[in-house]
Amino acid sequence: MEAQGNLLKMKAEIAEDKVEYQLRLSDDLVDMNQLVGKEITLAFQNQINCVACGKLTSKSFAEGFCYNCFQTAPEAEDCVLRPETCRAHLGEARDMAFAESHCLIPHYVYLAVSSGIKVGITRSTQIPTRWIDQGAWKAVIIAEVPNRHIAGVMEVFLKDYFADKTNWRTMLKNELAETIDLDAERQKAIELLPEELKQYAKNDEKVWQLNYPAEAYPLKPKSLTFDKEAQIGGVLKGIKGQYLLLDNDRVLNIRKHNGYLVKLTTD
Numbered sequence: 499m500e501a502q503g504n505l506l507k508m509k510a511e512i513a514e515d516k517v518e519y520q521l522r523l524s525d526d527l528v529d530m531n532q533l534v535g536k537e538i539t540l541a542f543q544n545q546i547n548c549v550a551c552g553k554l555t556s557k558s559f560a561e562g563f564c565y566n567c568f569q570t571a572p573e574a575e576d577c578v579l580r581p582e583t584c585r586a587h588l589g590e591a592r593d594m595a596f597a598e599s600h601c602l603i604p605h606y607v608y609l610a611v612s613s614g615i616k617v618g619i620t621r622s623t624q625i626p627t628r629w630i631d632q633g634a635w636k637a638v639i640i641a642e643v644p645n646r647h648i649a650g651v652m653e654v655f656l657k658d659y660f661a662d663k664t665n666w667r668t669m670l671k672n673e674l675a676e677t678i679d680l681d682a683e684r685q686k687a688i689e690l691l692p693e694e695l696k697q698y699a700k701n702d703e704k705v706w707q708l709n710y711p712a713e714a715y716p717l718k719p720k721s722l723t724f725d726k727e728a729q730i731g732g733v734l735k736g737i738k739g740q741y742l743l744l745d746n747d748r749v750l751n752i753r754k755h756n757g758y759l760v761k762l763t764t765d
């Protein structure tokens with residue numbers, strides 16, 4: 499099989515208890531789970547297109563933008579990374595129409611376990627995608643709030659107590675923190691919230707568990723990039739988060755290469 503297109507983070511959903519990944523390359527939607535255990539090659543075609551405007555760019559900014567879009571596109575606004583800085587609820591945003599559908603809608607605050615336990619937020623439509631992208635093993639919603647700003651404020655507050663910086667190496671090694679009790683951690687988090695935030699708490703959401711398609715996990719993950727080698731290939735051992743796990747402990751972060759034009763070849 500052969501398919502070519504600009505990389506975008508893999509689509510993921512849960513089917514029969516397992517995460518299923520699909521990679522869109524132009525018109526082809528490649529089922530990645532079925533490639534686990536097989537030899538694959540991704541060849542960079544020496545071309546990067548901006549994920550927002552499509553123009554050629556020599557370098558990708560913030561996971562796939564040309565410099566101009568990085569500076570102006572609503573998808574690259576500061577509040578994407580720092581929700582507490584979102585000002586859409588005050589009527590201020592790069593693009594209010596975008597903000598209406600991305601910031602001024604219900605958001606969830608959650609606890610997730612990737613390496614350690616961390617607090618995070620996401621739009622209500624992004625469950626469980628967000629957790630899969632992070633390579634979380636377990637996750638639970640702890641609050642539903644009306645907009646992105648409040649979600650960010652709650653996240654900043656809880657970060658003092660759930661301060662894990664997800665370590666991608668630990669996440670990929672699949673060292674699961676078996677001792678963490680998310681039910682108990684949720685109760686702890688909710689009790690910590692100040693009154694004005696506690697009104698949004700949810701204490702009856704189910705604890706999700708995510709199982710990734712992987713035959714083996716790397717012991718000492720080594721990260722690959724098309725910036726250093728144009729052709730990346732080997733046996734696909736598994737997929738976790740947005741990483742392809744290749745043989746010999748090599749890993750490729752697909753999302754980091756958003757916009758890179760590649761050709762995928764399989765047997």
Ligand SMILES: [Zn+2]
Nearest residue numbers: 548551564567
């Ligand atoms: Zn652009």
